[in-house]
Amino acid sequence: MAETGNPIDHDSTGSPGSERRLTEGGLTPAQREMLERCLHALTHAKNDSHTLAALLLITRLCPASQLDSATLRRVFEAVGLGLPARLLLTAVQGCSGSGLPAEELLSLGTALLAALSTDRDLAAHPQLLSTVPLLLGLLADGPSWTPRKKPQGQESEKGQSSANGVDPEGREAEPQTAPEGEESVGPSEGAGRGGAQPSSPAAGLDEALAADCYQVLSTVCASARGPEQLLSRGAVPALCRAVDRKQTLSRERGLPLLGHLLSSRVRPLAWSKHPAELLSLLAAVTTEFCQASHQDRLEMCSRVPQFLPPSGAVLESGDLRSIVSQLWEVLRPMVQAKVTPVQLGPILVLSACLLDLYGWELVGPPKLCCLLVNRACVEVRMGLEEYPATDLSPVQQQVLTACYRIMEAAMEQACSQGLVQDAAQPQTAIAGLNLQQTRQVLGVLEEAFSAVIYYLQQVGQSHRGDPFLFATFRSLCAWLAEETSCLKEEVIALLPFLVNYAKGHLEGEGPDKGLSDWMSEMSVSDTTQGGAWSGEDALRYLLPALCHLSAEEGPRRVLLGLDTPALLVGVLERRWGGLRGRGGGAGTRDHSMETACSSLLNFAITEADRVRKDPCFLSLQSLLSDALPVLLHKPRLLVLAANFCTLGLMIGRLKPATKGPVDPVQRRFFTAALRFLGGALTSGSGLAEVSGVWAEWWEDVAELWRLGLQALAGCVQAQPLLAALARESGWLGDTLALLASCSALPDPHSQGALEEALIALARQCPLCRGEIHAVLAEKRGTLHNMIQLQGALSD
Structure with a gap:
């Protein structure tokens, strides 16, 4: 040889x-x-x-x-x-x-x-x-x-x-x-040399x-x-x-x-395992990019994003921040330059990736930020308004998906600031964005999302498994979560597509493999499955929009015609089953369940006849009766418990009165609801205070708690037998003791909600009336200041 x-x-x-x-x-x-x-x-x-x-x-x-x-x-x-x-x-x-x-x-x-x-x-x-x-x-x-x-003694593991x-x-x-x-091959005497x-x-x-x-x-x-x-x-x-x-x-x-x-699905894991090596590599790529000629930079724009970390894995080190700052330093003149559409695409993609990491903080002055948003919106309009006469190539789809991310980042800032003219209001993350610039941003966003709606109207349900369609759907949902006053008629007309698209994925219709691969490779960090595609993802993105739209008469009529309440109840049943199977989800909030509850609450408040007749609300009551007693022992899920409690009481006030004893299922729910509502406040040094368990979540649950008390008053009026349950459970006695010992409540709205519940008990139950009268006669605490309650007792 x-x-x-x-x-x-x-x-x-x-x-x-x-x-x-x-x-x-x-x-x-x-x-x-x-x-x-x-x-x-x-x-x-x-x-x-x-x-x-x-x-x-x-x-x-x-x-x-x-x-x-x-x-x-x-x-x-x-x-x-x-x-x-x-x-x-x-x-x-x-x-x-x-x-x-x-x-x-x-x-x-x-x-x-x-x-x-x-x-x-x-x-x-x-x-x-x-x-x-x-x-x-x-x-x-x-x-x-x-x-x-190989160390001695490990040869058995060689294979x-x-x-x-x-x-x-x-x-x-x-x-x-x-x-x-x-x-x-050959003798092995040389195999014993030292390490690498x-x-x-x-x-x-x-x-x-x-x-x-x-x-x-x-x-x-x-x-x-x-x-x-x-x-x-x-x-x-x-x-x-x-x-x-x-x-x-x-x-x-x-x-x-x-x-x-x-760029593959292992990207998040690679960055978590080898952050130092990849950060050093990114620094080298960035240095080369910054030192390259203008023409070479245009060609490199498409390669740099491959070496950026996923947005959910931003390193705590300041090195990454410095690298992103260097990249923006070079990108700014490129964003402002006159370039061809082919050259602009990679610039927008890289800009979107950098926005994913640090938002608008490092981008530059407001004028440049507005220009970037404008270029992204124009690109979306040019790409989508020509469909279906012109098909979108994979490269165009990638660029438009990046533009969606720029638009989402912009609307979160513009919509959160709104058109506030008070100079004392804090600035958005787009530092220095003035009123005129905010209006300009909202204007170009509206034009771009008009094109998005047009595209979705044209493409139809046949492309359900197309990742780009999902990206477009997701972007519109993000817009609707922030802004529902613009393009109202167009949005209402599109609702059947949006709801049926989400329902189709939830029910497993059509091929989802392409979407699964896309979600994995895009490393979408805000999915509950950690980036893996789930049939629930489409509906999860739509839920905030449904919450807003179900509060308005016109869209709500359309949603009812699409049987949206049954869809939302099905989501709650599925997610509660999964949450309970995990032992309460290790105390993690489920924002999708909370948002679904908010939408159902809108229906319960405004559509009494539908709630009384629709079988899905019977299923919902059964779910709430099973879930609320369990949630009482999950303090980290207190926001979900507040949603379940208030929703169940709002439905309960619409049920017809029963002559016999309270139904065991209803009794279980109302007992848990009274216990939950009674745990919010505690007596302090002369003032009623939010209890320790509730304090962390008070900003999220205060309105729900007050609405729950008002719904409790409605339940007592509809079903007088519940007044006896309020006495037997101790809720009435504990509430009266709290109000008598405290000179003030956390806010006037809380006092009004408690007073409304007490008035309902006093009017429906003589025993409750006598107990309230006895404590009120002592003329102590906040209870003595409840003028409407005193008037009800004197009727």
Whole structure:
């Protein structure tokens, strides 16, 4: 074998420098006959030397890229992936018994792996994956890299470690011996050298060898679970090291491979595992971007976002903030410059990514912020108003999705500030945005969302599984959550599409795989499933808009016609089942359930006849009766408990009076409701104070608590038997004692709500009336100031 100079022609893997070229007609009959003879020799080879000789003949006969999948499979079955792995290990461990120089062993091993990896099934084979740490070590540290020596006593774990690229405890592992228990080619005396010995940056790999290594890694990355496989085998730190040391082809092949890996679904995990390495890489990319010429910057804009962290993983270090500031420094003149639409797209995408990280804080002066919003809105109008006459390409869809994010960031600021003219009001995060600029922002946003509505009207339900349609739907929902006064007629006309779109996903209609992949790769951080697609996601984004729209007469009529209350009740049932199954969700709030309750509360307040007749409200009552007693013991879910309590009381006031005893289900709910309402206030030093458990959430629940007391008064009037329950449960006595001992309540509205509930009890129950009269006669505390209550007692 010593006479084999370079036994594998690197044209087989597309490596540069090859002298062979592919032929158009494939193999001739003579070549096919010779190939069969070589394959026979390969299959019957008795040792590695015979195998290498047969492989040499095959590769000289035709390049691997001309071999079909079936032939490659036969080569694999004859050779296996153990041989190339042993060749690599023999080279890096310094064994000399093979008769070939280490450089040729490396060249042969990597070329074999590159050829075999062209078959997708082989690219995911455990034996090939076990060589990934070897290839990464070569690329990062050069040809003199050696794996660390395995500590004594761990040899029994060799097979598992080498096959998976991780040790039994899940840590990233470097290969210690030949994968899958194979021996290296030649004697193993050299295998005992010390730890990894990276070469100096000057001692780089041969270019063809490096190309083969990158070919294997790129093929693995493109497989179904490739990104996870590479991440678990240390690809991120190794490739970052290769780029930092300017190793062979690291710029041409390593950096794009890192970009592809970091743009995949493993992006959040990669940043959580390797923040230091990735931040250093981002700093290098940023420096290059800042130092590039204007034309080169325009070309680099599309690559920089790949190396930014996901918005949900902003590092606490000030280094990232500094990097983002540098990027904005370069982007500002680009945003202001006259560029072609093709050049503007990447600028807007990069701007959106930077906004995701730090908002408007680092963007620049208000004028520039307004210009950025305006350019994004114009891009949306130009893209969507031409549909369906002009189809949107994937690149256009990516740009428009970025524009949506810019618009969402802008409307959160503009709508929250509104058109307030008081100079004493605090500025928004777009520092210095004045009234005129706010109006301008709202104006261009309205025009852009008019185009969004037009697009959604045109596209229809047939594209439900399209990720871009979901992105457009999501953006409009964000707008409707902030602004429902603009484009009211257009929004009402679109409601059937919005509700049916959300309902279709909730019920699992249509293909969702594309959406699942998109949600994962976009690393949408605000989903309850941590970025994974759920059929509930579409409705979850629509819920805030439904909350606003259900409060208005026109939209509410349409929502009732679409059976929206039943849809909302179904969401509550599903999410409560999941929450209870997790033992209360570890005390985490569920904003979707709270918002669904708010929408149902609007229906309960305004649509009495529908609430009395619609079966979904009976199901809702049953759910609330089961859930509220459980929530009493979940202080971290107090906001949800307040929603459940108030909603149940609002429905209860509409039920007809019963002559017999209170229904057990209703009794259970009302007992829990009285206990809940009674826990809000406690007596302090002469003043009633919000209790400790409620204090943290008072801003969110105070209005619900007062509304619940008013609804309790309505329930007592509709079902007088509940007055006895208020006495028996102790709520009446505790409330009277609190009011008699305190000179003031937290606010006048609380006093009015408590007074309304007491008046209802006094009018419906003689025993309650007598108890209230007895305490009132003492003329103590806040109770003495309740003039309307005194008037009710004197009637």
